[in-house]
Amino acid sequence: MFHFSNIVRTKGDPEIVKGGPSLKQPADQLARALGWFSIGLGVVELFAPRRVTETLGMEGRETMVRAFGVREIMSGIMSLSVDKNAGLWTRVGGDGLDAAALLSGLTSDNPKKGNIALALLMVGGIAVLDYRAAQDTKPRRPPRDARRKLYPNRSGFPKGIESVRTAARQIAAHAKTHLKTHAETNEVKQGDERRVP
Amino acid sequence: MKALVWHGKEDIRCDTVTDPEIQDPRDAIIKVTSCAICGSDLHLFHNFIPGMLPGDIMGHETMGEVVEVGSGVNGKLKKGDRVVVPFTIICGECEQCKRGNFSVCETTNRKRHLADKVFGHTTAGLFGYTHLTGGYPGGQAEYLRVPFADATHIKVPAGIPDEQLLFLSDIFPTGWQAAAQCDIEPTDTVAIWGCGPVGQMAIRSAILLGANRVIAIDCLPERLSMAEAGGATTINFETESVVERLQELTDGRGPEKCIDCVGMEAHVMPSLPDTLLDRAKQMVMAESDRPHVLREMIYVCRPGGIISVPGVYSGLSDMLPMGAFMNKGLTMRTGQTHVNRWTDDLLRRIEEGEIDPSFVITHTVPLAQGPEMYQVFRDKRESCVKVVLKP
Structure with a gap:
């Protein structure tokens, strides 16, 4: 990767010979992947809500799908920011809303209930990843009541x-x-x- | 050599890079003996200031020993000289340098076309601080190429430890300039937002310049205790209202002079809705800065007072109360620090034992531990106030 960065160096400036260890943890990479996934899903929900409702047999709920799309995009942006932990927790909450919305469509007269079951399974899987990433990217700031060293002298x-x-x-x-x-x-x-x- | 290299948001690594070389006759190479992580490095760590590229070497608080000089340095530096490197690269010859406005040197930004577009006019080149200011490799490394080295240096004597001199590169003159541009009078109350390293230096500078009272505002106990030790009355903004407390302490008149040592990443608190809105807008890139402190200063400053802003702002700030600013007849003074304008005086004060800037250092670690220390400093862990790195 650093070979590209060496190409854009001003001539004569130091170039990377050997990269050191990254501060990024696997949880950070997962948060990033979930962030982009969230934005992608959000764009689909926002701009093609009819395709989504037709696939799930939930026609007439396009406004709700659009609103969910906006939520997904916001959560995605947050998950990619330095406040990724907050973004991931909003995703966990969003997974709950998604599951509730899907369950409301899981009726015996819905010819696409198989798709809903599949979607529920996917939401469950993603929710596990979201929860895991949210746990693993907890801010490492000391709690307010933590004992701190003072410098009165x-x-x-x-x-x-x-x-x-x-x-x-x-x-x-x-x-x-x-x-x-x-x-x-x-x-x-x-x-x-x-x-x- | 080893150097701390920016690879992306929250990703700084200790890489092996090629050694710097003399590129211009006015260059010098120094062997770094001490360098430090600055609060403004955290803006780059968070990628809030545009213009960083993967592979950029961080750091703009550096000192060391001259190991090589170009043919154009004209005897102003020689091998073996001990120097502190000011973070602003200066030519010493342009109109702005001649006026002492070193941080807006017209010559040293080698990528001035970017700065001209973004700021309207170029400013000085800076070490390790985005390609908007030249994209010069920084000093968190074993060696540093100093461009325009015949002007860009502060010669320092042997016999004083690095720790007392290193901060002449940035935070000491920055805190000093913040206070000096307040035109402090003996009756003045000076309120200082932010008790990080620059805030601490601004507190001491205001005291040295004769302020009647200095009030320091922060929320971290270790920083507030250090501010109190330096002679300030403190306000913890998490437990009390800054505006109410400042009014109380000044008999309702407000402080005559206000200094913003916080800048673009003001603390976000649910009890301050503007900070939440700023954070949301910053996240979707609808606003680059979180200027809560500026708003508060304009609101609370005594009419006719002076607002001094050493805190870094990068681009656009929303909802500034210009009505209050104009009607109260306030004056705002700001800018990157004209380091060399102040360093002769500050070096004398250190030599005479008037001040010892090393009080601010809480962590000294090898350069290789730098990446972890960025996290410790950012997260305010281990009561961290200032980190010095030893290559």
């Missing part, structure tokens, strides 16, 4: 804060006096200029 001022404050006050006082003198001198000069006919 790191002032950065080797001579102490009071010494710095005193020095700053002296400089400010000096600057004020200097400015005042400068302003008075300036006023005289301006006055002189005004007196020039």
Whole structure:
């Protein structure tokens, strides 16, 4: 893969000779795959809802399928972002909604109930993957109540804060006096200029 | 040599790469003795700033020893010199450099056609910081080529440890410039959002510049404790309202000076709906930045006050209260840091023992552990505030 990146290097810049280990875990790769899958499915649901409802024998539910498509796309984008864990949990929730919608179509008079059963099976399988990926990509931030190391002695001022404050006050006082003198001198000069006919 | 290389979002690796070479007579090569991970490196880690390519070497806080110089360096550097490398690459000759506006040097961005399109005009080339600013290989590596090395360096004396000098490359002058451009007066209250490394430096700088009171805002106990140690009154935004508390502390007048050391990745909290909306828009690329801190600063700053923005913003920010900004007559000052404008003074302050910037370091690890440290720093694990890497 890094051979491509070497091609786009500016001539003379360092090129990769040997790649090091990646920070990406298998769960990250799975999250990425699920994210793209979600976007793909969402696009189909959004732009070809009739094909979906006909396949499932659930004609008349096109609006719901479109809404599910928007949800899939949003979840997919989220799963591809740095907040992938939140995206994956929205996918787990979405799997529940998908299953509920499919179950509502699983009636004895639906000639396509075999397709619905197959779809339910697929949703179940995907839900397992979503749940697994969501578990494995949990943010590794420490919990709020975790014990943290504090740094109460790191002032950065080797001579102490009071010494710095005193020095700053002296400089400010000096600057004020200097400015005042400068302003008075300036006023005289301006006055002189005004007196020039 | 070994270097930390960007391979994509949340994917930085310690790769073996070819050694840098002198490409121009004004170049120098330095052997890196210390480098650091900057908060703004995390924006690249998250791929929120466009213009990174797989294979780019990270890092813009670097120091080391000169091992090779080009023929055009004209004796300004020689083999064996100890130098800190400012993150802004400067020519020292253009009109902006002559004015001291080093971060907008007109010469050093070798991909200025990109910057001209995106920003309107080019800015200086930066080390390890996207192809918008030249795509120069960064300093989280064993060796670094320094372009325009006759101007782009800070010579430092022997006898002071790397840890005290390294931050002259970025965070110390950045915090200093943030405070300096506030025109601090002895009666001023300065409020500083974000107690990361730049925030910590801004707190100390405001104290050194004579602020009457410094108020620091964050939510992490370790950072708040460090801010308090530096002389600040603290506000934890997870447990109290920033606006209410600032009003209380300033008798309802608001702080005269406000500094944003957070930038484009403001904390997202359900109790602050604008942060949720910003995050959603950022995710679908409808907005590049999360400017909650800017909104809060404009709202709370005392009329006639100054807002200073060292925090990095990359592109477009929505819903900024320009009505309040205009009617309150606020002034905003911002920019990447004109590092060399400040470093003579700051180096003197370090030498005289007025300040020791190494207080901010919480982790020192070998370069090879850099990729993991990006995660530790991002996730705020192990009470991490600043990571120094040793090649």
